[in-house]
């Protein structure tokens with residue numbers, strides 16, 4: 271693989287992810303400057319952490335590396351993250367634990383198992399519909415649908431309102447103009463306000479009711495906290511799965527031998543899913559803020575410093591993975607960091623793995639062929655990476 275000194279390329283330029291290749295830059299940083307200082311510009315100053323071991327060290331110390339001031343780089347002009355100290359992902363212990371235990375029941379192995387049949391049914395419909403379309407966009411017509419269906423079920427969105435929410439999320443997180451996206455996002459929030467009041471009136475067995483009625487430190491959550499958490503669950507629960515599934519499919523389309531190997535040996539599904547997660551590493555970066563002076567490798571970090579963990583870099587670290595640039599569906603061991611680690615380890619991890627297994631299994635079982643019919647379009651973002659669209663023709667058996 272090429273290596274590229276970062277002087278010539280900016281990791282905070284979204285175009286790098288849309289039209290370039292950040293991996294040579296990350297490789298250079300892992301080799302030469304694994305905890306690298308970036309001076310303030312459009313974004314505040316921060317340290318880039320690119321090696322697996324260092325990323326894990328930061329994840330595992332929630333006391334020194336806090337999430338409460340945000341977990342994503344924000345342009346300086348945007349000010350503080352409104353979710354800071356309020357949503358699950360942006361809360362530090364001990365409040366974090368209380369908040370997580372309010373919603374954790376919906377994500378246990380037992381809860382996920384209970385949803386499996388419904389997921390299979392939903393996936394069958396999605397794949398049948400996509401095959402009926404002739405050509406379609408794998409991202410919006412296939413990959414985006416199962417995770418949204420699942421999160422809607424968990425949150426208690428009635429079946430007849432799911433298609434409307436799907437249309438809104440496609441607009442809010444799609445490629446459109448910023449204005450269109452922002453309006454769609456406001457409509458999603460307005461929808462959750464409605465749903466929240468319905469659940470205040472008549473609680474049900476769902477996540478929104480849990481947030482509405484649950485207490486943290488003896489107090490009910492504020493309405494704004496409930497909404498921010500709903501929004502985070504919706505985005506967290508849909509965006510990354512969509513990107514991992516679509517990125518995985520594109521990788522299989524480029525490597526038909528790997529797809530055929532999986533078809534022939536379904537016992538490889540668990541390791542294949544892990545490899546797709548490692549390979550796609552859709553959460554491009556996660557940020558922490560230092561709470562007290564600390565050394566990271568040979569770098570002295572001060573309280574208030576921002577530390578940016580580049581997930582795709584950690585997951586291609588040659589110090590940790592044998593042959594990291596090889597897509598190997600039988601890879602073992604594969605303790606990747608695509609879902610984070612430590613206190614904030616992805617709450618939807620089990621759900622994600624199950625969704626991916628069910629979707630890839632259905633595609634192998636009921637589809638004769640999947641052909642790419644046009645160029646894949648990568649996202650332009652420093653937050654998540656993957657495909658915005660992937661035109662395909664799906665032919666049923």
Ligand code: HEM
Pocket residue numbers: 337341358359360370417421502503506507508510511514547551552553556557607608609610611613614615616617618619621622
């Ligand atoms: C491929 C799919 C996914 C990826 C790559 C992913 C990635 C991540 C990562 C890296 C974190 C750690 C954030 C941090 O440490 O600051 C995280 C946390 C989280 N994820 Fe996921 N995620 C995925 C799917 C899901 C799904 C399906 C859900 C919900 C249905 C979900 C809900 C959450 C929540 C609530 C947190 C915060 C947990 C906490 O702070 O305690 N994620 N995810």
